[in-house]
Amino acid sequence: MLARDQAADIFDRIKRLSGADEIEVLFSGGRFALTRFANNTIHQNVAEENHVVSVRTVFDGRTARATTNRFDDDGLRGAVESSEALAKVQHADSDLLPMPDSREAAGSADSSVRATQFPSRHFAQTAAISPQLRAGTVKKIVEVAQKHKLTTAGIFSNSETVEGIFNSRGLSDWHTQTLAEVSITMLGADSSGWQKANSPDVADLDPPALAEIAAKKALDSAHPGEIPAGKYTVILEPAAVLDMVGFMFWDYSGMAILDQRSFLTGRIGSQLFGDNITIWDDATHPGQTGSLFDGEGMRRLRVPLVENGVVKRVVYARATAERMKRSEHRDQAGPIEVTGHGFPLPNEMGEMPLNIVFAAPQDPQTLAQMIASTERGVLVTRLWYIREVEPYEKMLTGMTRDGTFLVENGRVRQGVRNFRFNESLIHMLSNVEAMSAPRRACGEESFDMVVPAMRVRDFNFTEVTKF
Amino acid sequence: MKQIANWALNVATMRGSSYADARIVSQKGRALTTKNGKVGSASDADSIGMSVRVLADGAWGFAASEDLSRAGVEATAARAVEIARASAQVKQQDVRLAPEKSVTAEWTTPHAIDPFSISVEQNIALLLNVDSELRAVAGITLAESNLNFNREEQWFVSSEGSDIHQTKYSAGAGYTAYAFAGNEIQKRSYPNSYGGQWQNKGYELIEELKLLQNARRIAEEAVALHSADQCPEGTFDIILDSSQLGLQIHESIGHPIELDRVLGMEANFAGTSFLTLDKLRTLRYGSEMVNVVADARQEHGPGLGTFGFDDEGVPAQCTPIITNGLFTGYLSSRETAHTIGENRSGGTLRAEGWNRLPMIRMTNISLLPGEKPLSLEQLIASTDHGILMQTNRSWSIDDRRYNFQFGCEIGWEIKHGKRARMVKNPSYSGITTEFWNSLDAICSRDEWTLWGTPNCGKGQPQQVMGTGHGAAPSRFRKVKVGSAYKGS
Ligand SMILES: [Zn+2]
Numbered sequence: 001m002l003a004r005d006q007a008a009d010i011f012d013r014i015k016r017l018s019g020a021d022e023i024e025v026l027f028s029g030g031r032f033a034l035t036r037f038a039n040n041t042i043h044q045n046v047a048e049e050n051h052v053v054s055v056r057t058v059f060d061g062r063t064a065r066a067t068t069n070r071f072d073d074d075g076l077r078g079a080v081e082s083s084e085a086l087a088k089v090q091h092a093d094s095d096l097l098p099m100p101d102s103r104e105a106a107g108s109a110d111s112s113v114r115a116t117q118f119p120s121r122h123f124a125q126t127a128a129i130s131p132q133l134r135a136g137t138v139k140k141i142v143e144v145a146q147k148h149k150l151t152t153a154g155i156f157s158n159s160e161t162v163e164g165i166f167n168s169r170g171l172s173d174w175h176t177q178t179l180a181e182v183s184i185t186m187l188g189a190d191s192s193g194w195q196k197a198n199s200p201d202v203a204d205l206d207p208p209a210l211a212e213i214a215a216k217k218a219l220d221s222a223h224p225g226e227i228p229a230g231k232y233t234v235i236l237e238p239a240a241v242l243d244m245v246g247f248m249f250w251d252y253s254g255m256a257i258l259d260q261r262s263f264l265t266g267r268i269g270s271q272l273f274g275d276n277i278t279i280w281d282d283a284t285h286p287g288q289t290g291s292l293f294d295g296e297g298m299r300r301l302r303v304p305l306v307e308n309g310v311v312k313r314v315v316y317a318r319a320t321a322e323r324m325k326r327s328e329h330r331d332q333a334g335p336i337e338v339t340g341h342g343f344p345l346p347n348e349m350g351e352m353p354l355n356i357v358f359a360a361p362q363d364p365q366t367l368a369q370m371i372a373s374t375e376r377g378v379l380v381t382r383l384w385y386i387r388e389v390e391p392y393e394k395m396l397t398g399m400t401r402d403g404t405f406l407v408e409n410g411r412v413r414q415g416v417r418n419f420r421f422n423e424s425l426i427h428m429l430s431n432v433e434a435m436s437a438p439r440r441a442c443g444e445e446s447f448d449m450v451v452p453a454m455r456v457r458d459f460n461f462t463e464v465t466k467f
Numbered sequence: 468m469k470q471i472a473n474w475a476l477n478v479a480t481m482r483g484s485s486y487a488d489a490r491i492v493s494q495k496g497r498a499l500t501t502k503n504g505k506v507g508s509a510s511d512a513d514s515i516g517m518s519v520r521v522l523a524d525g526a527w528g529f530a531a532s533e534d535l536s537r538a539g540v541e542a543t544a545a546r547a548v549e550i551a552r553a554s555a556q557v558k559q560q561d562v563r564l565a566p567e568k569s570v571t572a573e574w575t576t577p578h579a580i581d582p583f584s585i586s587v588e589q590n591i592a593l594l595l596n597v598d599s600e601l602r603a604v605a606g607i608t609l610a611e612s613n614l615n616f617n618r619e620e621q622w623f624v625s626s627e628g629s630d631i632h633q634t635k636y637s638a639g640a641g642y643t644a645y646a647f648a649g650n651e652i653q654k655r656s657y658p659n660s661y662g663g664q665w666q667n668k669g670y671e672l673i674e675e676l677k678l679l680q681n682a683r684r685i686a687e688e689a690v691a692l693h694s695a696d697q698c699p700e701g702t703f704d705i706i707l708d709s710s711q712l713g714l715q716i717h718e719s720i721g722h723p724i725e726l727d728r729v730l731g732m733e734a735n736f737a738g739t740s741f742l743t744l745d746k747l748r749t750l751r752y753g754s755e756m757v758n759v760v761a762d763a764r765q766e767h768g769p770g771l772g773t774f775g776f777d778d779e780g781v782p783a784q785c786t787p788i789i790t791n792g793l794f795t796g797y798l799s800s801r802e803t804a805h806t807i808g809e810n811r812s813g814g815t816l817r818a819e820g821w822n823r824l825p826m827i828r829m830t831n832i833s834l835l836p837g838e839k840p841l842s843l844e845q846l847i848a849s850t851d852h853g854i855l856m857q858t859n860r861s862w863s864i865d866d867r868r869y870n871f872q873f874g875c876e877i878g879w880e881i882k883h884g885k886r887a888r889m890v891k892n893p894s895y896s897g898i899t900t901e902f903w904n905s906l907d908a909i910c911s912r913d914e915w916t917l918w919g920t921p922n923c924g925k926g927q928p929q930q931v932m933g934t935g936h937g938a939a940p941s942r943f944r945k946v947k948v949g950s951a952y953k954g955s
Contacts, residue, residue: 064509131553153734260647348507465870
C-alpha cells in the first residue's frame with residue numbers, strides 16, 4: 001500500500017520533471033481480493049495489487065491529464081510529458097480556474113467535518129482477510145444452501161485502498177479505506193433469492209444470516225404464479241429503491257443544468273416529489289464511504305438536495321459555479337456555491353452528488369409492517385437492467401429479479417413471475433405511501449446509498465417474463 | 468518479458484500447480500472529447516502488469532500485480548497458488564481443461580495507420596469542426612463528440628509450453644446532438660450512440676466514418692424530432708437499422724450463448740440463460756433465414772472481437788451459433804467445453820487487462836447478410852405498413868434473456884412502401900425466440916456493417932469488454948411497439 005509520505009516524495013519528483021505553470025497529481029489504488037462461488041463451488045478467486053498516479057499540468061489556461069501505473073523515473077517522466085504535450089496543443093479555456101490552495105479547499109465546511117476529527121473508514125481486520133478466511137465464509141454460505149437443498153452463487157471480497165491529491169499550490173489530502181462485501185444468490189429449481197451488503201468494517205457483515213434470508217426468498221418464491229402486468233402497489237426493498245433513484249443524481253449538477261440535459265432544468269425550487277421525500281448529499285454520514293474531498297481537493301459539503309419534495313439545490317464544482325454565476329440559467333439554478341462534488345479535471349460532466357442519504361420519515365415502518373398493511377401489492381427484492389427510456393420525465397425501464405412476491409390481505413401470498421416496469425421517477429417519488437428507516441444499501445445498477453424501503457402506489461408494470 | 472513471465476511459471480510449478488499461465492499486458496489509451504465548442508477532456512493512460520492463473524488441488528487461483536521485479540513476480544505466483552489451495556476447500560469436483568496444442572506465435576491487428584501517430588491537434592480540430600457543424604443548426608442545445616484509441620500488447624506463456632506475443636489496436640469515434648425545448652430532450656447520434664463506431668483498426672477507421680459529412684443532417688434530425696408525432700402503440704412490422712440490430716444480437720443472442728452463464732457461473736451478477744444444455748441442436752431460435760456465427764478470425768473483419776489467440780492461448784475460431792434458424796453452438800472455454808461434449812475450447816476467453824481473470828466473452832457475434840440482393844430502400848419499398856427504427860437510445864433485458872425492450876432515437880412510419888412521417892420515442896419489446904422467429908427479410912452484404920460494442924459488462928469484479936456484431940437492416944413481423952410509453 002502506498003503511504004502518504006511516499007506519495008509526497010513522488011509528487012516532489014514529478015514537480016521537478018515538469019515546466020508547467022501548475023501541476024496536480026492524483027494517487028489511487030491498493031489491494032483487492034474477491035472469492036467468487038457458483039454451483040456451491042469456489043470457481044473464481046482473485047487478488048490484485050495496483051496503484052496509479054495521474055498528472056494534470058496547466059499552461060496558460062490549457063490543461064490535460066496523463067495516468068500511469070509505473071512509478072519509476074521513466075514512467076513518471078512519460079506521464080508528465082504526455083500530459084504536457086496534450087495540454088500545449090489546446091486552445092486556452094477561459095473557464096479554467098487556478099488550482100485551489102488548502103485554505104480554499106477547506107471552504108465553508110465547518111471544523112466538525114474536517115478529516116482530522118472524522119472517524120476512520122479503514123479497519124485493519126477488513127484489510128487482513130485472507131483467502132482461507134474468505135473460503136471459510138463461503139463454506140458456511142454453501143452449508144446454508146445445502147441445508148435447504150438449494151445451490152448458491154455469489155462473492156465475498158475485501159479491499160484496502162488509498163486516494164490522494166497534491167497540487168503545486170500546496171494543497172494535499174489523503175484518504176484510506178477498507179471495504180468488505182458479500183453478495184449471495186440462492187437458486188431453487190424455478191426460483192431464486194438474493195442479498196448483498198458491504199461495509200468498511202467486516203464486523204458489520206453477517207454472511208450466514210444473509211444466506212438464510214436469500215434462501216428463504218428462494219424457497220418462498222418456488223413455483224411462481226403469473227399475474228397480469230398493470231399498475232400495482234409495490235413494496236420496494238432498499239436495494240430496489242437505490243437502483244431506481246440512482247438514475248437521477250447525475251442530473252443534480254450545475255453542469256447538467258448549464259448543458260440543459262438535466263430533468264431539473266426549469267424545476268429547481270418547485271415541488272417535484274411527495275412532501276415526504278427529503279434527500280441529502282452527505283459524505284460524512286456514518287452509513288457512507290469514500291473520501292471527504294473532490295477531484296480538485298475541495299472539501300465535500302453536506303448539501304440538502306430535496307426538502308419535503310421540493311428540489312432545493314444541485315451541487316457545483318468550482319468552475320461550474322463561476323460559469324453559472326455568469327449564465328442566463330443562474331436564476332433557475334438554486335443557491336450557487338462550490339459544494340466539493342467535482343470530478344477530476346478535465347471532464348465534461350462537471351460534478352455529481354455521490355453520498356446520497358434519504359432523511360428518515362416521520363413514522364418509519366418496518367418491511368413487515370408495510371406488508372401487513374397492504375391489501376394487494378407486489379413485494380420486490382431487487383431490480384435489474386435499469387435504463388432511462390425518457391430523460392425529462394425520468395422514465396426508467398427494468399426488470400424485477402430474485403424474489404418477487406404477491407402480497408394479499410397483509411401477507412406474502414406466493415412468488416410471481418418477474419415483471420418489466422416502465423415508470424417515471426417523478427411519479428414514483430410522488431406516490432410513496434410508507435417508508436422504513438433508511439440504511440446503507442447496495443445493488444448492482446447504482447452506487448451505494450443510505451435509503452429506506454418504500455411502499456409506492458400505481459407502480460407501472462408493463463410486461464411479464466417467462467420465469 | 469518472456470523471462471519475467473517464466474519466473475512466475477517456475478514458482479507456480481515448484482509450489483505444486485498442475486497448470487499455470489502468465490500474462491504480461493501493456494495497455495495504452497488516448498481519450499479526447501469535445502462539448503459545445505470546447506475540449507471536454509484530453510487524457511492519456513498507460514498501465515502494465517502481470518497476472519498468474521493456476522490450478523492447484525483441482526481448483527483455480529489468480530493473482531495480479533504491478534510489480535514486475537523478480538521478487539514481486541515470484542510473490543504474485545506464490546499468492547496465486549495459495550489462493551487456489553483456498554479455493555479447493557469449497558469444491559464439488561476438480562477443474563478439467565480441454566486439451567490444446569501449445570503454440571509459439573506472433574499476431575498484430577492489421578492496421579494501416581497507427582492512431583497514436585496522428586497529432587492531437589489534428590484530432591481535436593476534427594472534433595471541433597464536427598461540433599461547430601452540429602451547433603450551426605438552430606435548436607441544438609448540447610453537442611458532444613469523442614475519439615478513442617487503444618493499444619494492448621500481451622505476452623502469454625503457459626506451463627504447457629505456449630508462448631504468444633499479441634498486439635491489438637482499437638479505435639472509436641462518434642458524436643451526439645441534443646435539443647432541449649419545452650418539456651422534452653431529444654437527441655441524435657452518429658454513427659451510433661454511446662461512443663459511436665468502434666473497430667479493431669488503426670486511424671483509417673476515423674477517415675472511413677465520414678464524421679463531418681453527416682453532422683448537419685444528424686443535428687437537423689434531433690431538432691425535427693420535437694415536431695414529430697409520438698410513435699404509435701400497437702403491433703407493427705418493424706425494420707431495424709444495422710446498429711440497433713447489432714445491439715439486439717448482443718443482448719438476445721450473444722449473452723444467452725455464453726456457456727458460463729448457462730452453467731450458472733454468473734447467477735449472482737450478470738444472470739443465467741434460457742439456453743439450457745437440452746436446447747443445443749433442438750431449439751428453433753429463429754426463422755429459416757437466421758444464420759449467426761461467433762467469429763474471432765481476421766477474415767470476419769476488424770471487429771472488437773477479432774484476435775489471433777484468446778487469453779488462454781486458444782486460436783481464433785468461427786463457431787456456428789444459429790444455422791438456418793436452429794440453435795447450434797455456445798461460446799466455450801477450455802474449462803467448459805466438456806459440458807457440451809466438445810473436446811476443444813471455442814476460444815472465447817478474454818480479460819479486460821493484466822489485472823483481470825479471463826472469462827468467456829463474445830467475439831464477433833454476427834447475423835450473416837441475406838444472400839439475395841436487397842437494399843434498405845428496397846426493403847422499405849416492400850413493406851406495406853411498418854416502423855423503421857434507428858440508433859439505440861435504451862436497452863434492457865431480463866437476467867435469463869427472454870424479455871427485452873429497446874428504445875431508439877428516431878423512427879419512421881412506413882406506409883405503402885414509403886417513409887410517410889418521422890416519429891419520436893420509438894420502442895419495441897418482445898420475447899427473444901418469438902422475435903427472432905418473426906424475422907422475414909435481411910438486407911444483403913452491401914448494407915452489412917460490423918459494429919463494435921465497447922462497453923459490455925460482466926463478471927465480479929466487473930470487466931468491460933469490446934465485442935463485435937455484424938448486421939444488415941432486417942424486418943420483423945408483428946412486433947409489440949410502444950408499450951414503454953403505455954400508461955405513463
Ligand atoms: Zn453485454
